[in-house]
Amino acid sequence: MLFRIVKNIELLPLRIMDRKESYLSVIGAHYVPDIVLDFLPRIFEAYKIRDYKSKNFQVSACENTLSTAGLLLSVASIESYANRIFRFEEKRGPVPEKISEIFWSKNNNFPKEDFERLLCEVYILRDVIVHNHIYDISTAVDRESWEIKHLDETLVIGKGEKDKKFKECVDCAAKKTKLLKLHVQPLKIGFEDLFTVLFVFDTFVRLSQSMLSDSHVPFRLYCKIGKTTESSLSRLLASYYRQITNEEYLKALESLLTELRGKYAHFLVSPYDDAFINNICPRPNCGKIGFHTILRGNTCAACGLSIGRPLAQNA
Numbered sequence: 001m002l003f004r005i006v007k008n009i010e011l012l013p014l015r016i017m018d019r020k021e022s023y024l025s026v027i028g029a030h031y032v033p034d035i036v037l038d039f040l041p042r043i044f045e046a047y048k049i050r051d052y053k054s055k056n057f058q059v060s061a062c063e064n065t066l067s068t069a070g071l072l073l074s075v076a077s078i079e080s081y082a083n084r085i086f087r088f089e090e091k092r093g094p095v096p097e098k099i100s101e102i103f104w105s106k107n108n109n110f111p112k113e114d115f116e117r118l119l120c121e122v123y124i125l126r127d128v129i130v131h132n133h134i135y136d137i138s139t140a141v142d143r144e145s146w147e148i149k150h151l152d153e154t155l156v157i158g159k160g161e162k163d164k165k166f167k168e169c170v171d172c173a174a175k176k177t178k179l180l181k182l183h184v185q186p187l188k189i190g191f192e193d194l195f196t197v198l199f200v201f202d203t204f205v206r207l208s209q210s211m212l213s214d215s216h217v218p219f220r221l222y223c224k225i226g227k228t229t230e231s232s233l234s235r236l237l238a239s240y241y242r243q244i245t246n247e248e249y250l251k252a253l254e255s256l257l258t259e260l261r262g263k264y265a266h267f268l269v270s271p272y273d274d275a276f277i278n279n280i281c282p283r284p285n286c287g288k289i290g291f292h293t294i295l296r297g298n299t300c301a302a303c304g305l306s307i308g309r310p311l312a313q314n315a
Contacts, residue, residue, distance in 0.1 A: 024087055026083070122197055135155055206273070257276075
């Protein structure tokens, strides 16, 4: 029993009151930091040895399997946080549409149609994986070099041009989404698709925290890198970005990030402006992506600007 001391030194029993608390269940809150980022290094190792220039209809089984799993878990995290937002804001509906409407309701300058399209493409990729879209694939191979000279991929089971959302968001000839360039032929889904979805996830989290509150989306990252613990998804993504060697993907990615930064960066407020789309060199007329990293500290790969010391020593 607990006691309290009063002026006459008499010991009186302290009554313990019942404490009422309430919680919201978000089972996907730790999918990205505890699972996806845990096997991201394995995906990247498989990705690095890929021949980016050759024509092919699939990536390696390791890269494809882990990437598709990571994509499903990343979208599940978005869905879980979206439902938490819906509970706070007393809204319901399709995630891409309703989340964009909620952001717009907080600031009427927010480009809700553009953000809805962004999330819609991510959800289309989720559906491609979950519903296992099936393609008939035929190839013509050069007998001497064993290179694929002709490749034909025809969707036979799954959403296609007859589906309104799919037709709006997917270039059916290229078999990629129109904005994010995500592969919709399941066997081609790999590291690049997962990396793109992860920075969309990062953007969603930071916009939610900036335009709503940290309580709406209490995302936390504690990732062990060598002898240090990393808490910034932006710096972690930048560290991978600096190691990507596929020039075609890098060029498309830089163009996309510049576009997204122009649309969403001014809606991010401190301390939630630490987003990957904002992770650029601060030197005027430079703006190279991936300035704040883990192992290389705050350095620019383009102009050489360096601020401070590396964030992780002996990693």
